[in-house]
Amino acid sequence: MIEVEHLRKWYRVHRREPGLKAALRSLLHRPYEDVKAVEDISFSIGAGERVGFLGPNGAGKTTTLKVLAGLLHPTEGRVAVGGFLPQERAREFLTQITLVMGQKQQLLWDLPPSETFALNRAIYDIPRAQYEETVAELTALLELAPLLGKPTRQLSLGERMKCELAVALLHRPKVLFLDEPTIGLDVSMQATVRTFVRAYNERFSATVILTSHYMEDVAALCPRVMVIDKGRLIFDGALPDLIRRVRPDKRVLLRLSKPVEQRDLLPLGTIISQNDAEVIIQVSQEGLQASVARALSTLPLRDLTVEDPPLEEVMRDLFAQGNAA
Amino acid sequence: MMAALKAYPQMLKTGFAEAVAYRAEFLIWMFATNMPLVMLAIWAAAARSGPIAGYSQTGFTAYYLCALLVRLMTGAWVVWELTMDIRQGTFALQLLRPINPLWQRSADNLAAIPMRGIVALPVVGILLWLARGELSHDPLQWLLLCPALMGAWLLYFLVQASIGTLALRFESASSLFDAWLGFSNILSGYLIPLDLFPRAVRDIALFLPFRFQLSYPIELMLGRWSRGEALELLAAQWAYVALFFMITRFAWRSGLRHYAAYGG
Known part of the structure; x- marks a missing residue:
């Protein structure tokens, strides 16, 4: 379809510095430049x-x-x-x-x-x-x-x-x-x-x-x-x-039946957020299976969910990589 | 073009609905078209001691009331709308419809004629009451007035459309139209009858397109020409319409190639 x-789509745009001098100069000379919008x-x-x-x-x-x-x-x-x-x-x-x-x-x-x-x-x-x-x-x-x-x-x-x-x-x-x-x-x-x-x-x-x-x-x-x-x-x-390409890690969302100590959570991965009833942990793709098994066996769980990182974060990281490059 | 003509009745209906929706604004705008009345007051006072270039007080009354009528019946405002839509980015959506947006603009302008008639009709009454004797007695010239008014409106519309289309390249074109309007007010006979100009200026003004926007329909109403001359002038007016149609078409096509569709 x-x-x-x-x-390729380029725009030709007029460039001018701010101020009165630049305004007067632009009467005689108008510099243009090509902006490459699509390349x-x-x-x-x-x-x-x-x-x-x-x-x-x-x-x-x-x-x-x-x-x-x-x-x-x-x-x-x-x-x-x-x-x-x-x-x-x-x-x-x-x-x-x-x-x-x-x-x-x-x-x-x-x-x-x-x-x-x-x-x-x-x-x-x-x-x-x-x-x-x-x-x-x-x-x-x-x-x-x-x-x-x-x-x-x-x-x-x-x-x-x-x-x-x-x-x-x-x-x-x-x-x-x-x-x-x-x-x-x-x-x-x-x-x-x-x-x-x-x-x-x-x-x-x-x-x-x-x-x-x-x-x-x-x-x-x-x-x-x-x-x-x-x-x-x-x-x-x-x-x-x-x-998967930008953020190969996963997020494990744990819903707890009672509060746990932070030291009990640290072996599972990086703690993103924690309160009495809910914890979010960032886990690498390779360590996911082990972390889930450990959480199921050691923590007072009501529920466990594995999710991708939020799309906003994925995009932010993607464009940050682009800018760094 | 066939598709546009098929859709035109609905465009006129929509244009009329818009004119009714803006009725207060519209009537104020029409009442603000009072320059011929101001000029009438000035020239009627000047002609108190005797006719000027063949115009008596009644002659000036007839001229300027006719000028007011022609202006009311041939109004167009496409240049301002085009410029605004292009600058604000809403023009892009109009451009995606399968009929050139200028058709809709023309329908909007034409559909306002019944509203203009509300103001024009009393002017006709006053004209007949005060200056009946100055008007043409030839029915053919009154018949020619219909295509002449249509030609005058088309000329006004196409000039505006061709200048407004320049905004596709230069973002704004209304100041260029203001310059055109300055010449037009003088050389179309809107402010001063062309008969009052020095001969050399008058001879030039009679050949320029401005005259066919306003003065020519007035000349018909005042019976200034023989039937043959009136027909020749009508042909000249429509030749200008054809010329500006070609200019608008060229400006449109060229403008679309450079259109940057900013603002959206």
Whole structure:
């Protein structure tokens, strides 16, 4: 569905020092420099896949997404989405994709969302029966009924995002580009959005590409992740593989029936946190079996769980390694 | 283009709904279009002692009321919207729709005509009451007024669209439009009838596109030309429309290649 070969995207930006002198100098001489937002990225994504783009701010995630959506022309390289060159912006291409940006909206601000729905029906030339079926389905899934008649400006952020998702999917796109779709939403609304995106992906075999700073989004939605840092693709694979590569250690969560001394815990591994009822211990992959066996035989346990390190920590370590290199 | 035309009735409906939603702001904006009335007061006072360049007091009344009508019926504001959307990053989402966003902008501007009519109708009444004798008596010229007003609006819209599109490359283009507006206010006959300019300036102004944005429809209403001349001028106006259509198209395509989609 998506083929990217040696994609490069550079921006030409004007550089100016602060201050009046520099402002006057820039009247006569405007120095420019090329910012390499994306530098030689290649990958392919199959139909129906859900892929997460991860990376720190300014890594090149959103730029890549915008190139794939046809908003930006690649500086070099070849990009094809559904057999189309995105930058040509063919009508058949645009009717197959959608882009949802958590910080931008396409809903008409002073009109109810139903007006934007009607406008998009006309713009995408959606057959009336299909439109009504889709609206009914989206209304039920996202509980939109009480929202469709209110002016957009009177909706809460979460309500607006649900309507944004609905309006972006009215034409049943085959490729969804989601750029920070849950930004600013509360935990319950984030979960609603995730569940909905997953349901849409499964129902229509749609390809989903997601960028998010909420690792929960990526962990819940994306079996495959791509990590972009400083414009380069530094990892492309399954999320557990990324975790194993960056942080091969495990976390053992012990729930205790009574408090224990710290000296009883030290032989198990590195103590991350400890209170009377709960202890978290970091254990190397190789020492895991022995530590678990020892904990089961020596401690007053109510429960024991083995987990991967939190994804946030994995990413922090990954980018710290990148910076150190 | 066929897809855009098919969707256009809905775009007009949406544009009208927006005009109604912004009704108070819209009416204030229209009432603020009062420059022709200010100029009328000045020139009517100046013409008290006798006609100036063929304009009596009633002549000036007819001219400036016609100018107010044309301005009210040909308003466009696409340049400010485009510049703002591009700077704020919301333009990216409009660009992903399979119809050029300028179609929607044009529908928004056109759909506001009924709202403009609320202010324009009393102006027509006053015009007929005060200066009926100054108006054209030729029904054909009144018929030509429809395509002439359409041409004037298209010219105004396309000039704004082509300049607004420059924001795709340069982030902001509204100051360039302000410069255009400065020339337009003078050379379109908005502030002063072109007949009042020195002959050399007038001869140049008659060939420039500004005249076809405002003065030409006024000239039709005042019956300044024979039928043949009026038709020739209509052809010239629409030639300018075609020219600015090509310029907008070129600026659009070129702008999209350089669009950096900042702000999102």
